[in-house]
Amino acid sequence: MSEATQGERLPIMEMAGYDFRFDPNACAACEGACCRGESGYIWMKYPEIEAMAEYLGMELEAFAGSYLRKVGHRYSLTEKKLGEGDYACIFFDEEKKRCSVYPVRPRQCRTFPFWEQFKGDEEEVRRECPGIL
Template structure:
C-alpha cells in the first residue's frame, strides 16, 4: 500500500497501520458520524433496505442533518453502529460516508497532529 499525503497536513497516513489497530477511528468518545442524502441512498442500497428503514434503525436526526447511531460500550466509550466489534472492522466499508473515507485528513487535525497520532497507529511524521 502507498503512503498517503495531503497538502496542508504535517503528517502522512500509512494504510498498513490499520492492520494493528482495533478500530480507534470508529470507537471512542461519542460524536457525530455525518451522512449526506446521497450517501444514505448508497448505504440503504448496500444494506438492501429502504431509505426509511435506514433512517429509523441506524441514523439519528441532529438538527437538519443525519448522523449514524452509536452503540455505548462503556462510560465515555462508543462505537459506530456499523463497526463489527468481533472482526474489528467496518461492516459497510464500501458504502461508508465521506467523513470516514477522509479520516485522518480532517481540518480539525491540521493543527493537532499529536492528537491524531495517539488515536491512529497509521499516522507517520513527514
C-alpha cells in the same frame, strides 16, 4: 480502515496542508480506534444514506429509522455503547474490529485522518491514529 488483502501493501497517503502522512497498513493492527471512543457524530449526506441503504438491501425509510439520528438539519449514524465512555459506530463489527459497511462508508470516514481539526495538530491525530507518520 483499510481493506487491503492479506500480503498486499497500500501506499502511504499524504495531503497538501497537513504536516503528517498516513500509513493505511496500520489499520489492521489498531482494531478500529477511529471507529470508537467518546460519543460523537458520524455525519451523512443524502447520497451516502441512499448508497448505504442500497448496500444493505433496505428501503430508505427503514434504514433511516434504524440507523440515523437527526441533529438539527443534519443526519448522523447512530452509535452503540461498548463501555463506560466507549462508543462505536453502529456499523463497527466488534468481532472483526472493522467497518461492516466499508465500501459505502461516509465521506467523514473516508477522509480520516485528514480532517480540518487535525491540520496543524499532529499531536492530537497521533493520539487518535497509530498510522500517522
